[in-house]
Amino acid sequence: MEFEEIKSIWSQIDPHAKEKGGFEARLLRGLGMDRVRSRLAGLQVGLAFEILAGVGAALMTGSYLAAHLGDLRFLIPAVVLHFAAMTLIIVPVRQLVTLRMIDYSQPVVALQKRLAAFRLSRVREAGWLLVLGPFLWTPLAIVAAHGLFGIDLYEGFGIPWVVANLAFGLFVLLAAIWASRRYGHRAGTSRVWRSVSDGLAGRSLVVAQGFLADVTAFESDD
Amino acid sequence: MDQDQVREEFEERMAEHRGIVFKLAGIYARPEDREDLAQEVYLQLWRSYGSYDPQRRFSTWLYRVALNVAISFARRTAVSDKRTVELSTVDDVPTMKHFEDRDERVEAIYEAIRGFDELNRGLMLLHLEGYTYREIADVLGISETNVSTKLNRLRNQMRQDLTE
Structure with a gap:
């Protein structure tokens, strides 16, 4: 098949011919958009939940850490846990910011x-x-x-x-x-x-x- | 301009490029995901419409947004696609032919384009839609020379695929 023929066949594709009401007309009317919107919103809600969980963990480990500054036996594991909790905050915050800043154009x-x-x-x-x-x-x-x-x-x-x-x-x-x-x-x-x-x-x-x-x-x- | 007028303007502009989301979904998504991708593209186009600069070509903006969403969608589903093929027999995986009764030649063209990687699919789509090398370069963000070189290779590949 020559390329000009390929182009000619391609130009004749009409999405409205096969489907009642037209594929894009249905999209324009917004049918089913809620599903997509809720999926995107779900991702952001999930990240927000992770951040909240991280903040809660950081507060708990932070207060424990502050109360045991003089006792290395408990300070070291508390620092490790606090570091892990901070990571649980930083990673989803970064993802959330990136998600919101994506410019698709x-x-x-x-x-x-x-x-x-x-x-x-x-x-x-x-x-x-x-x-x-x-x-x-x-x-x-x-x-x-x-x-x-x-x-x-x-x-x-x-x-x-x-x-x-x-x-x-x-x-x-x-x-x-x-x-x-x-x-x-x-x-x-x-x-x-x-x-x-x-x-x-x-x-x-x-x-x-x-x-x-x-x-x-x-x-x-x- | 109120929200209804903006929406009306958006719909009018989209009507001038009718068919593009349909074709894009056929190229980038499995049949069962086609409508999800189309909805995601439309939603993103509508969301991003506020940032469209009327001084620039609408089609360039439209294709940038649509291709970016489609490529991201395809990347997201790529791993699970491989798994699906591994886990099920090939006959179980629905093809576009099962999905709707299309012209065999059209189906063969879709199949050939789906054989390219995600970025080259976009390049070929723009070419088939009749965009100039300069416009394609602007949408993709690569040089015209690069567009020309890649298209020569892809056209040959496609001719070969469709002749076999």
Whole structure:
């Protein structure tokens, strides 16, 4: 088929011919828009909820931290948890700001490059959260037991318990990475599990890096 | 100008470019996601309309917004698309042919365009819609030389795909 013929066939496509009332006429009347609007709003509400949860966690860990400045045994786990809580605030705030500042009328390559870079940084942030997650259990247990019930886990179980828990966190992390690489393709249709599995196995990073590389290559003259 | 007048003006301008969202959805979305993408494009066009500068060409603005939304949509669904194909048999995945009774040649053209990556799909769409190299370069934000080089390659590829 010659290209002029392709162009001619293309120009004859009429969306109004096949569908009663016309495909775009229906869109113009706004049918079904609520579904899209609620999905976009849902994303922003989800991020706002994450920020609120992060603020709550930061306030709790912050007040505990301030009350135990002189006691290194409790100060260190509290600082670790406070740092994690601050990350829980900063990451969604950044996403929310970026979402609100997206200007879709920018030239396609410029916006897609920006979005690809943003996606890549999000994947990296999520990757760090997944890696550090298993290690948070130990400081959380120490601070929660002490802050909520007045139980000193150092005295109750001793330093070997802390070391064993950190070692267990490392084991869980390594096992999760291995399982994601080995069985990630069986993740099924669960979005959350797939996202965790892809993040741990490094697949999300490869995809995000790949798209950024594609956009950069498209932009360059060849 | 009140909201109704703005909406009327928007609808009039969109009417001059009728068909574009339909074609875009056919190129960038699976049949079952086609209407979702079309709605997302329309919603974003309407939301962004306030930022449209009447001193500039409406079509350039329209294609920038529409392609940006479509490419982002396609990227978002790309991973789950691969999973879907892995998890189900190919026969289970509905094609445009199942969705509506189209001319076979039109379907073949859509199929050939869907074979390109997301950015090249946009490039070919603009070319088929009759835009000049300069206009395409303006929408995409690349040089005219780049447009020309890429289109030569894509046209050859498409001719080859549609001859096989």
